[in-house]
Amino acid sequence: MNELLKVNDVTVWRGDNLLLDDVHFALNAGQVLQVRGANGSGKTTLLRIVCGVGFADEGSVQWRGESIERNRHQLNNELLYLGHKPGIKGALNPIENLRIFCALSGLEASTKTDDLIKNALANLSLSDKAELPCRFLSAGQQRRVALARLLLQHAYLWVLDEPLTSLDKAGLAWVENQISQHVSNGGAVLLTTHAPLQVKGVTVNTLEL
Amino acid sequence: MRCIFQREWSVAMRNPGQWVNPLLFFIVVVTLFPLGVGPSPQTLSTIAPGVLWVSALLAVLLSLGALFDADYSDGTLEQLALSGQSLPVIVLAKVLVHWLLSGMPLLLMSPVLGLLLNLPSQAIPVLMVSLLxxxxxxxxxxxxGAALTVGLNQAGVLLSLLVLPLSVPVLIFGSSAVAAAAGDFAASGQLLALLALLILALSLAPLMASLALRNGVSGGT
Amino acid sequence: MTELANFFHMGGYAWYVWPSMAITFVVLLANVWFSKRQFKSVLRETATRSKALAQKHAQRRSNKTTEQSS
Amino acid sequence: MFKWIHRFGSAPFVYRLAGALSPWVGMACLILLCAGIYIGLVVAPSDYEQGESYRIIYVHVPAAILSMFVYVVMAIASAIFLIWRLKLADVVAQASAPIGASFTFLALVTGSLWGKPMWGTWWIWDGRLTSELLLLFLYFGYMALRAAIEQPQSAARAAAVLAVVGVINIPIIHYSVEWWSTLHQPATISKMGESSMHPSMKRPLFMMIFGFQLLYAYVLLIRMRTGILQREARTSWVAQLPEVARD
Incomplete structure (x- = not known):
């Protein structure tokens, strides 16, 4: 099978110092790639460039063999990006927030989608908070609302920027289980995390920055 | 598109301060002019079209700042940019909600303020259509302008510097339409010009704004 | 002598013609001068920057230039 | 064809070309401006209607023309930068902004100096002067936006979008202001433009206009080299430049 994601010679300068120096890797279906590095070593920048949110000074990113500047639409349909910021509106409650993400990925708002959302939240033991505006939730709970998107959106490539921050042990186990399920049925995951990751049944290759 | 509309609508409903303030600002600014210029009805009615239009322009400008900044800071803006949906359509939905909450209230308030400034009553309908x-x-x-300055710290000043020159044609045709109506002249020419400007803005602005947004989002780490 | 005098007199408009000429000359000259000055200072700054960069990134492939990839 | 663009688009080539061209352009501009001013002030006959004060057009008209011309060049360069990601196009746009703003400022100042004897006031809301004033705001907006964003790459893209939006608005602003000024001013005021001018008056005017063009080219070449150096300081071809390696 051809390479899903190919990043070649991505270089990013910040003024005169080199943040990313000729970063080069490929990611195929059924693989997990963990990007490791100290704080400020450009992990987030690299992930944002892969998603097409950030721009690189040199180098290119290919999705299914074509540069992402040309097939941005296809990439966006098959990508799920969880960044540092939760991407959740504080004024709205979890259900409303997740309805937006479902609509953005093509699931029209309907009772069926609402049920999907409800049991996704239940799966993350958030069902009692479903009606509460998100600004009243703790950082960990907001992170769980964002993680609920992993169940709802059928994206091919997961790009997760430190998904485990402010999660408790149960949350950690949940994420690892989701990743192994996603990878086993042909998905790919690119993530950065400080906590060591044990994903059952999958080899986690790492990229040092 | 519809869901973005609903989302924006419910977010705006949740914190009313965001769109009530520009409306109050509009009322206060209009009432300042008689105090500054003097209450004589004659002078007031000549400057009324200009005063109403300039204050409307400033009120809209005031409420523009929050259009994208809130989404930028809580991360939803980059999710919108990354969604499968086309960004210009999303921008159009956001602008429509912003207009319904800033332009329309001005429109509804304008007859009252027109009378305040002794604007001849036959000019009121043209005033409302031109404001529409x-x-x-x-x-x-x-x-x-808001998309270009998203994420910058004191973006308010820069936003007005960028937007004001571009909105001069709208101001010119708008206030002269009302002035013509006040003097019992036909204002259809100016209104058609306003319509032409609107069509141009409808076709170009969402495209340009989404281009600027993609760039603004890439700036933030 | 009067020939020269009424030339400067400019038919009574001396106070308008000469200031506009003067302002134009000054502004255009300032543009040229500042550009040249900026070029020299950027040249010096680039010299120090490129030397510092040369040591710091000695191992980078030497013929890599930015415009080849864009 | 693409090979040619790529070669022309490659920074070292343009840097050396600009270096070679700029002395000649500077010389030609100097000669042309001196000749134009001399003929304009001394040789050209005085205007029957305005006497000597019309001579200000030898400075005002070229400045007004150039202020518009430079913005259009900036917009085209910005469009090329946005579409084909050609970094050099952005260097041209950034280099043109200050000189364009100076031309607009000159057009305004000389316009009001010229208007004073005719209208008795320093400023009237004449159509052309007002659109020059708005053009000045567009230039300031461009430069302020570029200065406000730290990351040079996203600053360049934002400024490019603004330049393109601005150039679409220029004709609209111009015609609405023209329409507006005829609405409020009785048309009796003699238009600022060239009243029927004697050919001998026109020749210096064309010389001055071309002289201003060359001056724009001269300043553009210098500022482009500055821009290229700033952007390419990290590359090896800059390190090997004689003037960089020497000191």
């Missing part, structure tokens, strides 16, 4: 077309164009042009 004009404020939508201003919201669209302003959206480009």
């Amino acid at each position: 077309l004009g404020t939508l164009s201003l919201s669209l042009i302003g959206a480009i």
